[in-house]
Amino acid sequence: MPGKDFDRAGSNGLQLDVPSHKQANGHTERTISELARLYSYMRSRRGTYLLGGLFLLGTNSCALLIPWLMKLAVEGLQFPLKAPHSPAYYALLIIAAALLQGTIRIFSRTTLLHAARRIEFQLREELYAKLLALDLPYFSRERTGDILSRFTNDLTNVRMLMGFGVLNVINTVIIYVAALFLMVRLSPSLTAFAIIPFPLMILIVKRLSASMFRRSKRAQEELARLSSHVEENVSAATVVRAYCREDAQIEEFREVNGRYLESNMGMARLRGWMIPVMASAGAFGTLIVLFLGGSRVIAGTLTLGDFVAFNGYLAMLIWPTIVMGWILNLMQRGAASMSRLNHVLDASGTVTDPAEPAPVERLRGEIEFRNLAFSYGEEPFLADISLAIRPGMKVGIAGPVGSGKSSLVRLIPRLYPVADGQIFLDGIDVNRIPLVTLRNAIGFVPQESFLFSRSIGDNIGYGKEGAGAGEIATAARLASLENDVHRFPDGYDTLVGERGVTLSGGQKQRAAIARALLKDPAILILDDPLSAVDARTEEEILGSLAGYYGDRTVLIVSHRLSALRECDLILVLEAGRVVEQGSHDDLLAMDGRYAATWREQQLRAEIETF
Amino acid sequence: MHYGGIYEDEIVGKAYDRRLMGRFVGYLRPYRWLVAVTLILLPPMAAARLAQPYLLKIAIDNHIVKGEMEGLPLLAGWFILLILAESLFTYAQVWLLQYVGQKVMFDLRLALFSHVQRMPASFFDRTPTGSLVTRLTSDVEVLGEMFAAGIITIVGDIMVLAGIIGIMLWMNLKLSLITFSVLPLLVWVAFTFRRRMREAFRQVRARLANLNAFLAESIGGMAVVQLFNRQAREREEFTRLNAAYRDANLPVISWDAALYALVETLSSIAVGIIVWYGGGEILQGALTFGALVAFIQYIEKFFSPIRDLSAKYSVMQGAMAALERIFNLLDNDHLPSSKESPLPSGEGGRRPGEGPIERIQFRDVWFAYSGDDYVLKGFDLTIRRGETVALVGETGGGKTTVTRLLSRLYDTQRGSISFDDTDIRDIPLKTLRARIGVVLQDPYLFTGSIEFNISLGDENARRRVEEAARIVGADRFIRQLPNSYREEVRERGVNLSAGERQLISFARAVAFDPEILVLDEATASIDTASERLIQEGLRGLMAGRTSLVVAHRLSTIQDADRIVVIHRGEKMEEGSHQELLAKRGLYYRLYQLQFRD
Known part of the structure; x- marks a missing residue:
């Protein structure tokens, strides 16, 4: 089987046509579009946001009252004889306003910030729901660390925007409008x-924040890269140790870490300007009032009380102005993060539920391939596969590495997209069968068994909602796992560690088989499930499984021909095509590739028995 | 439904803020001069800030009230200078703080990562990947916030507060004391808040770690979730964790809001008190208007840092919780993973771990992954130089464990493994592992090129990449990839078939040209044709090398010099293929089972 297309399994692997991840460089303008989705979240909670806004109005009204009361108090002090009230009267009013302001402040903050947490919750739920709906090609494209980083860092940025950001925007608007009105x-x-310095400052900040957006996006990407690196390193812990690559890994990490540092410093240089620029805006305002206002008081065109109140209002503008820089920063970061979240939320899986599902509830296990073709990229990976499998048939699939054995069986539960009119179950196009019905009917044991970091019992019980202890034990027995489980310290309650690391390869595979058996499927697909078990275990598993098969349709992928011998039909794949098919005896009689491989395996056996 | 897995709460004990901070300060040491500069910048910055209201007082009392224009422009000039000075100092300070902060974060991440590299393989059995990622990313990020809003800024704030108190007392003792009467309440509030926040924050971070661990696993097992139609249940569990995280956050927000509001209210009340008492003083002529206005400005400046003290406090608390978790990880050192310095010369004048190894010896080795659930029970084995020993036996019988112990991915609990009478624990770990080439059961591929995956970035190995690939028969399929050896491998090698991934991991072992070769069920899931190719390659590789092969397929070990049958952690039979067959024992049965027909 020299150099053929099929060997390119990896080359074009999994590059399905989807929009590129790489986003165009961000501009301030795109901020708005990125935030459109957030607006809909706010709208769904408009009552809460409205209430929060009203609370803010209340608390700020009290705050704005205080300088005015000061003005009255100062005027009273300047001309005590004309004063209608004593300074104590105004002092009491100030204290009353302060108490009211504080009380409403608590509500304004909790209302808005709780809302942001709730939106974060909702957004995280939607992200996760989206992940659950995305197909395998998506997960082979995206790095786990990158997805995780979206769930943590990006979501935090968005939450900050929805909470503190919104709160401060409303606050700023109220204070600006009211204070300016009173000042006028x-x-x-x-x-x-x-207010001359203020527009100038805002202009500067706007320019600063435009480059802030780019830098912040870069920092986010570097952080995601850093997470991925850690994730991969941890997953590869054994390889790293076995090959003494610790130091090389550290070096590599230092580089990633350094790039992240650099991207953060880029932000820090800009941010360093924001605060003094904004703070000077306020101070210059005070200066102008001091100079011009002072002259007017001297000239008698302004009262001292007015001067004091004016200063008070100007002081109230300073804080929101300082915060404005921070809000802009928050918005940029939030928008950058939201675009990364949108990337997940807008991702469309190629494997979706049918728009017009066929009315089918149970499948009998009849499978038909009609001119099945499949490719991971441009080059065909499977081609011209036509075959009808009757319910209850046992089908073996053999062939060299990369010949498409696994791909063929993965298409049946639509782990990868299938074109219309190519795979039929019980005569129905597989794309028209609801995914739930389809996958419920199939027990699939993948090549690499994945276990969850739960107990072994929970892992087997994963095959069936609400499976009882008895059913789990039966499935374990069928998969020849029962004796192993009895030797575990806590039996079925033994935790298997992350990805089942505390189990041996064979135990993991048998647990994965037990899980599939428990599902009681009409179609059982074993994708080379015996690779990590030895001869004796293999015999045990095959022995007890044969009894379980009954009238189920069974597809076994293996390159160990002895495992396929009992099958009703054996397919031999090469370069994504069926080159031979028939029963074991037929294939031997055909004297082709299968027979050659079989003889080779036999010959070795004979040499060894010699 | 609670899965009660390892990702469940790991809320740690009491926080010793001082101890944590003390230790953290150690990370500032390399940047102590920069820190010193920021500290030196603080007093002038505070002075520039505090002089502004006093200028206002002078302007009001000496000019505005008296109707004197002269001198007002000069005051305005001073004002401008103060503003510029304050801005400049602030910029320098913010930038320096960020710089130091980012550097410390960089160091801390590197320290964490390096520490994780020193952890034994067993550590990863118990620690979810997600929580390690959280430690290195989110937890360290929180420290960054501490730098932006925390420690040194707080020192600056305290300086400003002290300055304000001083100026106010100097301006008017009695009015100051009366104004400060609100402070005890403030202190009480701050302390109550502190107690409540600490617990709440710890909850928040622990629940976030749970959530992330669950998520990481969920992404890894997505195919399984979908194949078993368990999306609804996974979602349910996720919602539970997500809601738990949200609910831990809500009280934090409420407390924070309460503190913020209280500080703000107290500030306004203080203004009220000044108007009340100060007003009386003015009427009696004991206080000037300018002083009253300055007082009010000072009190506003006094409460403004306290107002965001709550925000700073949240950040600091978050940082403490994060530091605690970071240090916990750094302190997690349960296994002496290696002796970094080699032992002094042995009797033969040869240092351990150098020169050819004549004999590898397992003596009465006992090992359990957890508790006393022994996987190996008194295992003995001697392997001579150049010999190929095959381990045969049932899955879970302990074959893989034997190979893991040899490269010290795990350490024996009892008994010893030695190279020519030197216990392998006395050989520097690097020296030991550099001599052993391991092909693991699950070939792990990194994101990177094929070439990188074979050489793992090692200079010497890189020169042998293509030769190694040829030896194991991987060269053929690699050359057919569009970019040949430069073809990128995606996460975990999803774009390669299982067989191709194994061929690459074989090539990797060959490229490192080890003296001892350990193959763990290496020929699994490879078709007969590839198997033949690989076996030819391996034959060449094993020549002259000491090899320990875990085999579940007897055909792969026909060349072995000796076969060891392991059964339930014990050595049952040992000998050549023919001898063992003649014995008609366990080996004979294993053999019969596979090739019965």
Whole structure:
């Protein structure tokens, strides 16, 4: 089987046509579109946000009252004889306003920030639901660490925007509008002068924040890369140790770590400017008021009370102005993160539920391939496969590495996309069968068994909702796992560690088989499930499984021909095509590839028995 | 439904803030000069900030009230200078803090990563990947926030507060004391808050770690979830963890809001008190208008850092919790993973781990992955130089464990393994592992090129990449890839078939040209044709090397010099293929089972 297309299994592997992940460089303008989805979340909670806004209005009204009361108090002090009230009266009013302000403040903050946490919760739920709905090609494309980073760091940025961001935007708007209104009432011309520095500052900040967006996005990407690196390193812990690659890994990490540091410093250099720029805006305003306002008081066109109140309002503008830089930063980061979340939320799996599902509830196990073709990329990987499998048939699939054995069986439960009109179960196009019905009917044991870090019992019980202890034990017995489990310290309650690391390869595989058996499927697919077990275990498993098969349709992938011998039909694949098919005896009689391989295996056996 | 797995709560004991901080300060040491500069910048920054209200007082009292224009422009000039100075100092300080902070984070991440590299393989059996990733990313990120909003800034704030108290007392003792009467309440509030927040934050972080661990696993096992139609149940469990995380956060927000509001209210109440008492003083002529206005400005400046003290406190608490978890990981050192310095010369004048190894000896080796569930029970084995020994037996019988112990991925509990009478625990781990080439049961591939996956970035190995690939018969399929050896392998090698991945891991072992070769069920899941190719390659590789092969297929070990049959952790039979067959014992049965027909 020299150099043929099928050997390119990896080359074009899994590059299905999907929009590229690489996003165009962000501009401030795109911020808006990224945030459109967030707006819909806010709208669904508009009652809460409205209430929060009202609370903010309340608390700020109290705050705005205080400088005015100060003005009245100062005027009273300046002209005690004309004063209608004593300073104590105004002091009491100030304290009353302060208490009211504080009380409402608690509600405004909890209302809005709790809402942000709830939106975060909801968004995380939707992200996870999306992941559950995405197909295998997606997960082979995306790095786990990258997805995780979206769930943690990006979600945090978005939450900050929805909570503190929104809170401060509302706050700023209220304070700006109200304080400016009151300042204009005190002295329109002075107001005009006092706010001169502000637009200038905002302009500067706008420019700063545009490059902040780019830098923040880069920092996010570097962080995701860093997470991926750690994730991979931890998963490969054994290889790293066995090959003494610890130091090389550290070096590599240092590089990734350094790039992340650099991207963060890029942000820090900009952020360093934000605070002093914004703070000076306020201070320059005060300066103008001091100079111009002072002259007016001296000239008698402004009262001292007005001057004090004016200063008070100007001081109230300083904080929101300082915060504005921070909010802009928050918005940029939030938008950058939201675009990364949108990437997940908008991802579309190629394997989806049929729009018009066929009315089918149970499948009998009849499988038909009609000119089945499949490719991971451009080059065909499987081609011209036509075959009808009757319910209850046992089919073996043999062939060299990369000949498409696994791909063929993976297509039946639609782990990978199948074109219409190529695979039929009970005469129904597989794409028209609801995914739940389809997958419930299939017990699939993949090449690499994946176990969850739960107990061994939970892992087997995964095959069936609400499986009882008895059923789990039966499945374990059928998969020849029962004796092993009895030797575990806590029996079925023994935790298997992450990905089942505390089990041997064979135990993992048998647990995966037991899990599939428990499902009681009409079709059982074993994708080379015996690779990690020895001869004796293999015999045990095959022995007890044969009894279980009954009238189920069974597909076994193996390159150990002895495992396929009892099958009703054996397919021999090569380069994604069926080159031979028939029963064991037929194939031997055909004297082709199968027979050659069989003889080779036999010959070795004979040499060894010699 | 609670799975009660290892990702469940790992809320740690009491927090010793001082101890944690003390230790953290150690990480600042390399940057102590930069820290010193930021500290030196603090007093002038505080002074520039505090002089502003006092200028206002002078302006009001000496000019505005008196109606004197002269000198007002000069005051304005001073004001501008102060503003510029404050901005400059602030910028320098913010930038320096960020710089130091990012550097420390860099160091800490590197320290964590390096530490994880020193952990024995057994550590990873118990620690979920997700929580390690959290430790290196989110937890360290939180420390970054501490730098942006925390420690040194707090020192600056305290300096400003002390300055304000000083100026106020100096300006008017009585008015100051009356104004400060609200402070005890503030202190009480801050302490109550502190107690409540600490517990709440710990909960938050532990629940976040659970959530992430669950998520990481869920992504890894997505195919299984979908094949078994368990999306609804996974979602249910995820929702439970997600809600637990959300619910841990809500009280934190409420407490934070309460503190913020209280500080703000107290600040306004203080203003009220100043108006009340100060107003009386003005009427009596004991206080000037300018002083009253300055007082109010000072009190606003006084409460403003306290107001975001709550925010800073949250950040600090978060940082403490994060530090605790980071240090916990750094302190997790349950196994002496290696002796870094080699032992002094042995009797033969040869240092352990150098020169050809004549004899590998397992003596009465006992090993259990957990508790006293022994996988190996008094295992003995001697392997001579150049010999190929095959381990045969049932799955779970302990074959793989034998190979793991040899390269010290795990350490024996009892008994010893030695190279020419030197216990392998006395050989530097690197020296030991550099001599052993391991082909693991599950070939793990990294994201990177095929070439990188064979050489793992090692210089010497890189030169042998193609030769190694040829020896194991991987060269043929690699050359057919569009980019040949530069073809990128995606996460965990999903774009390669299982057989191809194994061929690559074989090539990897060959490229490192080890003296001892350990093959763990290496020929599994490879078709007969590839198996033949590989066996030819391996034959060449094993020549002159001491090899320990775990085999579940008897055909792969026909060349073995000796076969050892392991059964339930004990050595049952030993000998050549023919001898063992003649014995008609366990080996004979294993053999019969596979090739019965």
